[in-house]
Amino acid sequence: MQATLEDFFKALRGGDLEVSLNAQIDAARAVELVGWRDRALLKSALGATLAKTTPDRALFDDAFERFFRFSAFENLSAPTQDPPAQSAQSPQNTAATGSGGPGGCQGSGGQALSQLLLAGDSAALAKRLQQAAREVGLNDIWFFTQKGHYTQKIQQAMGLELLDREISDAKRQTLAPERARELELARKQLFEEVRNFVERKLALFGTAPTRQLHDDFLQSQKLSNIEKRDFARMHVIVGKIAKRLAERHSRRKKKRVRGQLDFRKTLRQNAAYGGVMFETFWRSKVVDRPRVVAICDVSGSVRQYARFLLLFLHSLGEQVSDLRSFAFTNHLVEVSDTFESLPVEQAVDKVMRAVGGSGTDYGQTLLDIEARLLDDIDRRTTVLMLGDARNNRGQAQAHVMQLLYQRARRVIWLNPEPVSFWGLGDSEMKRYAPYCHIARECNSLAHLESTLDALLRTHSASA
Amino acid sequence: MKTLHQPHFDSIDGLAQRLAGVDYIASRDIATAVYLGFNLEKPLLVEGPAGVGKTELAKGMAEILDVPLIRMQCYEGLDESKALYEWKYGKQLLYTQLLKDKLGEMMQGAVGLAASMDRLHAHDDLFFSEHFLEPRPLYQALHQERGCVLLIDEVDKSDPEFEAFLLEVLSDFQISVPELGTITAKVKPLVLLTSNNTREMSDALKRRCLHLHIPFPEAKLERRILERRVPGLSETLNRELVAFIQAVRQMDLKKQPSVSETIDWAKTLLLLHAEHLSLDMVKGTLNVFLKFEQDIATANEQLPTLLQQARKDAEMPRASHA
Numbered sequence: 084m085q086a087t088l089e090d091f092f093k094a095l096r097g098g099d100l101e102v103s104l105n106a107q108i109d110a111a112r113a114v115e116l117v118g119w120r121d122r123a124l125l126k127s128a129l130g131a132t133l134a135k136t137t138p139d140r141a142l143f144d145d146a147f148e149r150f151f152r153f154s155a156f157e158n159l160s161a162p163t164q165d166p167p168a169q170s171a172q173s174p175q176n177t178a179a180t181g182s183g184g185p186g187g188c189q190g191s192g193g194q195a196l197s198q199l200l201l202a203g204d205s206a207a208l209a210k211r212l213q214q215a216a217r218e219v220g221l222n223d224i225w226f227f228t229q230k231g232h233y234t235q236k237i238q239q240a241m242g243l244e245l246l247d248r249e250i251s252d253a254k255r256q257t258l259a260p261e262r263a264r265e266l267e268l269a270r271k272q273l274f275e276e277v278r279n280f281v282e283r284k285l286a287l288f289g290t291a292p293t294r295q296l297h298d299d300f301l302q303s304q305k306l307s308n309i310e311k312r313d314f315a316r317m318h319v320i321v322g323k324i325a326k327r328l329a330e331r332h333s334r335r336k337k338k339r340v341r342g343q344l345d346f347r348k349t350l351r352q353n354a355a356y357g358g359v360m361f362e363t364f365w366r367s368k369v370v371d372r373p374r375v376v377a378i379c380d381v382s383g384s385v386r387q388y389a390r391f392l393l394l395f396l397h398s399l400g401e402q403v404s405d406l407r408s409f410a411f412t413n414h415l416v417e418v419s420d421t422f423e424s425l426p427v428e429q430a431v432d433k434v435m436r437a438v439g440g441s442g443t444d445y446g447q448t449l450l451d452i453e454a455r456l457l458d459d460i461d462r463r464t465t466v467l468m469l470g471d472a473r474n475n476r477g478q479a480q481a482h483v484m485q486l487l488y489q490r491a492r493r494v495i496w497l498n499p500e501p502v503s504f505w506g507l508g509d510s511e512m513k514r515y516a517p518y519c520h521i522a523r524e525c526n527s528l529a530h531l532e533s534t535l536d537a538l539l540r541t542h543s544a545s546a
Numbered sequence: 547m548k549t550l551h552q553p554h555f556d557s558i559d560g561l562a563q564r565l566a567g568v569d570y571i572a573s574r575d576i577a578t579a580v581y582l583g584f585n586l587e588k589p590l591l592v593e594g595p596a597g598v599g600k601t602e603l604a605k606g607m608a609e610i611l612d613v614p615l616i617r618m619q620c621y622e623g624l625d626e627s628k629a630l631y632e633w634k635y636g637k638q639l640l641y642t643q644l645l646k647d648k649l650g651e652m653m654q655g656a657v658g659l660a661a662s663m664d665r666l667h668a669h670d671d672l673f674f675s676e677h678f679l680e681p682r683p684l685y686q687a688l689h690q691e692r693g694c695v696l697l698i699d700e701v702d703k704s705d706p707e708f709e710a711f712l713l714e715v716l717s718d719f720q721i722s723v724p725e726l727g728t729i730t731a732k733v734k735p736l737v738l739l740t741s742n743n744t745r746e747m748s749d750a751l752k753r754r755c756l757h758l759h760i761p762f763p764e765a766k767l768e769r770r771i772l773e774r775r776v777p778g779l780s781e782t783l784n785r786e787l788v789a790f791i792q793a794v795r796q797m798d799l800k801k802q803p804s805v806s807e808t809i810d811w812a813k814t815l816l817l818l819h820a821e822h823l824s825l826d827m828v829k830g831t832l833n834v835f836l837k838f839e840q841d842i843a844t845a846n847e848q849l850p851t852l853l854q855q856a857r858k859d860a861e862m863p864r865a866s867h868a
Binding site: 103105106109112113116117123124127128130131132134135136137139140356357359361362 | 558574575578579581582583585586588591593633635638639743746749752753754755756757758759
């Protein structure tokens with residue numbers, strides 16, 4: 084029983100649901116209480132203990148259905164017998180195989196594989212399949228390339244060797260060609276079933292580690308090299324990063340300063356007690372949430388990056404309450420509303436369509452900022468610029484950057500180009516960089532995260 | 547620490563039946579989660595849209611366990627002094643004033659500041675004892691002799707700081723008060739937390755709780771709820787009404803009608819002596835279960851189709867029975 088539960092936890096991880104040890108213990112106790120008999124009951128019980136949010140519950144339901152479905156050998160056509168018993172479907176059966184213990188598969192204790200196949204005893208076959216799977220450690224399967232290997236090993240563990248010998252024996256005996264043909268057919272069926280079984284298990288167990296691998300790859304990869312089909316997955320990763328950052332930095336709003344009495348407040352509040360100071364109030368630090376103005380270049384030169392930068396802005400907007408986002412190529416456009424009202428894919432597409440395209444004009448954009456945005460920027464605001472500073476040889480208007488630098492708490496410039504390229508050709512980065520608190524190269528998700536983490540940390544520390 | 551255990555809950559169906567006995571019709575999912583929360587002695591985090599009976603569940607549980615229900619409504623700015631305990635400043639002040647003479651007497655003969663202080667020290671704990679303590683919901687819940695059902699309502703409205711403060715209560719059923727030491731529950735209470743998902747709860751809190759999501763009920767369950775809650779409602783009307791509400795929930799509305807609204811509407815229709823849903827009657831009573839002007843306008847547009855659909859749906863199960 085325990086082994087089955089553990090397999091299920093593993094399958095849940097494959098379904099992208101993290102199960103804590105605590106929850107596992109609860110689940111085990113819950114199963115003890117409700118038993119394995121009633122499938123719906125088992126599902127509610129495990130669901131209540133393992134899934135901790137409503138979206139998690141949906142993931143759980145899906146994984147449960149896949150894991151506790153047991154259809155191996157269901158459509159085995161038995162020549163002599165009626166269709167097999169229903170018991171193969173109940174979780175009881177799946178569980179029972181766990182307690183069977185290793186060994187004893189090769190037909191020494193039970194019947195020969197050939198007999199089971201010919202008799203069409205699906206319950207016994209299913210049981211033997213499970214046992215064999217556990218023996219060869221099928222739950223460690225990772226890649227689809229391992230499918231053949233595991234299929235072969237499971238068949239062997241189920242007693243394929245004996246079956247093969249019987250087939251060759253039957254072939255040699257000229258009297259039993261019928262039997263040989265039957266056995267060969269059964270062997271084919273066995274192969275199909277085992278292979279299907281392995282495929283299902285791969286889908287259950289194999290997804291978690293490979294996805295992790297894929298995620299690691301995406302994180303370290305240059306943003307421009309990531310293909311469009313990974314966009315959805317990137318969104319999940321970026322969302323996670325944004326959430327992590329926001330969580331880390333929006334907590335602890337109030338930090339008490341021990342030992343410093345807020346005298347005014349204490350006096351005021353205790354006036355009710357005739358000036359006797361019953362209640363004391365201590366000074367507290369108020370760490371405000373980050374106020375961010377993000378301005379993102381979406382022109383042709385940064386096309387590959389723009390999607391991800393916008394994606395990141397969108398995710399950040401879901402986490403940080405006070406974020407205004409702008410996009411520009413040759414003039415400034417506020418996109419906060421678009422981001423708030425539309426789901427991410429559509430929002431990014433819409434912004435790219437509406438704003439992107441023509442040549443960049445940083446000069447005009449900066450003048451726009453001066454005209455429209457400067458009044459809103461004060462010493463609590465962080466200005467985040469995302470772009471390559473390639474100005475097509477226009478006016479740099481660096482004095483606006485200077486104004487920003489003087490007014491804002493921080494000016495941060497994230498440039499997708501490596502530092503050695505800054506200032507080469509039409510890049511104005513060398514002129515803007517002096518007016519930034521931080522100017523950094525940023526072209527992978529790992530970069531983005533570390534930069535923004537540093538940004539938010541200094542932000543809350545200096546508050 | 548004793549546990550709140552009653553022998554009646556030896557099975558999930560038994561629990562569901564007892565809940566039905568106090569007019570709470572629980573789905574299997576709900577009954578299972580409550581049963582587990584009860585037997586594993588873990589708090590239950592109940593989520594779901596407003597008005598599906600999260601709070602009612604706690605009331606029902608308190609009723610069948612025959613213990614008090616202690617309810618703590620969470621809101622932004624809720625802190626320990628409002629949730630756990632507070633000193634009765636007024637009473638302390640009054641007593642010091644009244645006992646001024648006594649204090650004078652006590653101080654008689656003491657020479658110097660140090661000696662007076664020593665005498666005072668002998669009594670100072672008197673003013674910070676339980677007599678001067680104003681118990682708040684959490685404190686009360688831990689002090690119930692026979693246990694209780696503690697309902698922490700809309701926990702998502704509280705601040706993260708308060709959520710962290712709750713952790714000790716939820717995992718160990720105890721609380722640390724600087725002046726009094728650690729208070730442990732006399733009898734472990736059954737804790738229900740409700741959340742409307744306005745923000746996500748922290749992992750630490752989620753880990754300590756079992757999770758139960760109550761969705762809008764299916765038609766069958768909703769009919770049973772109406773039967774219980776609105777006795778006297780004819781079966782025809784019950785069927786039509788539930789089918790209508792279920793159809794309305796499929797629409798794109800700002801606020802979908804919940805079970806409590808269904809009940810309100812049923813009561814209204816009962817008062818109007820309705821036997822069937824008629825167009826005029828629905829039109830006149832839309833505002834009972836739709837709370838936004840905009841929603842009412844949307845529903846009004848599609849009223850005839852909705853009504854027709856509802857009648858058809860109401861007929862269907864009966865036809866299949868026959």
